[in-house]
Amino acid sequence: MFRTVLGEADIDRALTRIAHEILEANKGSQDLVLLGIPRRGFPLAQRLARKIARTDPAVNPDAMVGRLDVTMFRDDLRKHPTRPPGPTKLPPAGIDDKVVVLVDDVLYSGRTIRAALDAIVDIGRPRVVRLAVLVDRGHRELPIRADHVGKNLPTSSAEKVRVRITEVDSVDEVVIEGPA
Amino acid sequence: MKHLLSTENLSAADAIRILDTAEEMALVGEREVKKLPALRGRTVVNLFFEDSTRTRISFEAAAKRLSADVINFAAKGSSVSKGESLKDTAQTLEAMSADAVVIRHWASGAPARLAASDWIDAAVVNAGDGTHEHPTQALLDAFTLRRHWSQIAGRASLGEDLRGLRIAIVGDVLHSRVARSNLWLLTTLGAEVTLVAPPTLLPVGIADWPCRVSFDLDEVLATGPHAIMMLRVQGERMNAAFFPSAREYARTWGFDDDRLAALEVSAGKDTIIMHPGPMNRGLEISSAAADSPRSTVLAQVRNGVSVRMAVLYLLLSGDDSTQPTPAQEATV
Numbered sequence: 210m211f212r213t214v215l216g217e218a219d220i221d222r223a224l225t226r227i228a229h230e231i232l233e234a235n236k237g238s239q240d241l242v243l244l245g246i247p248r249r250g251f252p253l254a255q256r257l258a259r260k261i262a263r264t265d266p267a268v269n270p271d272a273m274v275g276r277l278d279v280t281m282f283r284d285d286l287r288k289h290p291t292r293p294p295g296p297t298k299l300p301p302a303g304i305d306d307k308v309v310v311l312v313d314d315v316l317y318s319g320r321t322i323r324a325a326l327d328a329i330v331d332i333g334r335p336r337v338v339r340l341a342v343l344v345d346r347g348h349r350e351l352p353i354r355a356d357h358v359g360k361n362l363p364t365s366s367a368e369k370v371r372v373r374i375t376e377v378d379s380v381d382e383v384v385i386e387g388p389a
Numbered sequence: 390m391k392h393l394l395s396t397e398n399l400s401a402a403d404a405i406r407i408l409d410t411a412e413e414m415a416l417v418g419e420r421e422v423k424k425l426p427a428l429r430g431r432t433v434v435n436l437f438f439e440d441s442t443r444t445r446i447s448f449e450a451a452a453k454r455l456s457a458d459v460i461n462f463a464a465k466g467s468s469v470s471k472g473e474s475l476k477d478t479a480q481t482l483e484a485m486s487a488d489a490v491v492i493r494h495w496a497s498g499a500p501a502r503l504a505a506s507d508w509i510d511a512a513v514v515n516a517g518d519g520t521h522e523h524p525t526q527a528l529l530d531a532f533t534l535r536r537h538w539s540q541i542a543g544r545a546s547l548g549e550d551l552r553g554l555r556i557a558i559v560g561d562v563l564h565s566r567v568a569r570s571n572l573w574l575l576t577t578l579g580a581e582v583t584l585v586a587p588p589t590l591l592p593v594g595i596a597d598w599p600c601r602v603s604f605d606l607d608e609v610l611a612t613g614p615h616a617i618m619m620l621r622v623q624g625e626r627m628n629a630a631f632f633p634s635a636r637e638y639a640r641t642w643g644f645d646d647d648r649l650a651a652l653e654v655s656a657g658k659d660t661i662i663m664h665p666g667p668m669n670r671g672l673e674i675s676s677a678a679a680d681s682p683r684s685t686v687l688a689q690v691r692n693g694v695s696v697r698m699a700v701l702y703l704l705l706s707g708d709d710s711t712q713p714t715p716a717q718e719a720t721v
Contacts, residue, residue, distance in 0.1 A: 278413070290708055291707030295413070
């Protein structure tokens with residue numbers, strides 16, 4: 210059982226709105242760093258940066274995006290088969306005293322974001338850390354909330370939310386898979 | 390992968406996975422906070438029945454950077470000198486709930502015995518056994534080679550193997566577990582290996598090994614190999630005269646100043662000189678060669694920590710409860 214909740218155009222609109230919200234909350238693009246959480250958070254962060262650069266031509270979108278691998282900081286490492294860590298790449302200017310916006314595709318239990326916050330502490334000391342997600346599906350297990358949300362999707366925990374991004378899955382869509 | 394006992398049975402995919410993970414670990418070593426929480430609450434025991442400086446320190450640093458607790462055990466000054474057997478030592482460690490045992494032993498096969506027995510549940514990492522294997526040394530050598538040559542080629546090293554590289558391993562092959570581990574790993578990764586040694590220091594049955602054998606160091610150097618790996622002359626394992634004198638060995642088989650100068654003018658522009666350490670300066674390698682910009686001795690030590698972090702992480706971080714122990718199966 211499939212249900213497509215966001216199509217290509219919906220995702221694009223949501224990202225445009227998030228980009229504007231980020232600029233508005235930050236009062237411009239000063240000190241802004243977007244850190245995408247692999248796999249799908251990273252291409253989303255790149256898209257947000259391009260949208261920000263379109264509004265504010267002074268910024269270089271490539272210099273404000275980084276990727277943050279959180280594998281080694283997860284609290285469920287021993288509940289899954291071994292996962293090799295992926296690359297972490299920070300923007301050339303680093304993240305010290307910057308406004309860091311974490312970008313991920315789905316916010317669910319909040320445990321990935323907890324791991325990301327731990328990872329950030331080890332690589333620098335940003336002024337502020339914010340969170341932008343494409344989909345918030347509820348069922349939080351930790352006191353974490355997103356500052357910028359593309360779409361709130363009330364779901365049952367038996368359902369699966371699949372976010373597909375062209376850069377990774379060659380299609381842009383958000384699908385809810387019902388319980389089998 | 391539950392244990393790391395040898396490189397002979399390591400698949401190319403597993404080896405590349407370890408090297409790729411080591412690349413990420415190397416980046417952690419460049420950060421201000423050189424620590425990851427991945428192995429918090431796990432215990433790693435360094436079980437050393439033979440002397441070692443860099444391997445033990447390297448494993449200790451690797452385990453600590455992953456936040457594991459480290460217990461160092463050296464046979465000297467322990468109950469082993471009172472005659473305790475490997476089995477009793479292992480069972481003691483099991484009772485202290487060790488998650489990984491890094492073992493160096495003078496007897497070939499001791500780590501395999503430990504891994505195959507039911508004395509201990511922990512993951513076993515071979516840190517050198519007799520004249521058999523020293524897999525993490527081979528992995529760090531492969532890592533060093535891959536980094537150096539992919540940098541020269543201007544490629545990212547992630548996912549790469551060593552296809553097309555020609556490597557000469559020179560010296561005391563007979564007693565060298567480093568040579569054996571490197572031979573298996575480097576050929577698995579696609580490199581061509583040439584062993585260069587006096588006939589007295591080559592093991593029996595070498596004809597079956599996947600490598601070329603040469604008795605002329607200068608001839609091999611003239612072909613411009615990508616790397617020359619000098620082996621330590623293992624005096625402590627030599628119970629007979631394998632070569633007439635140290636001076637003759639140094640002149641015929643050692644990497645001396647003349648050979649270094651010859652390399653500068655020959656085809657081997659980017660050839661690197663590797664040595665697993667500890668070095669006998671003046672015997673198998675001259676001081677000028679060991680300290681030259683071609684020498685990767687210190688890079689090898691640095692990469693050793695990253696590679697050992699990768700090995701410990703890959704062995705210890707995953708879920709090990711999917712395969713029930715015999716005791717659990719019996720109760721079902």
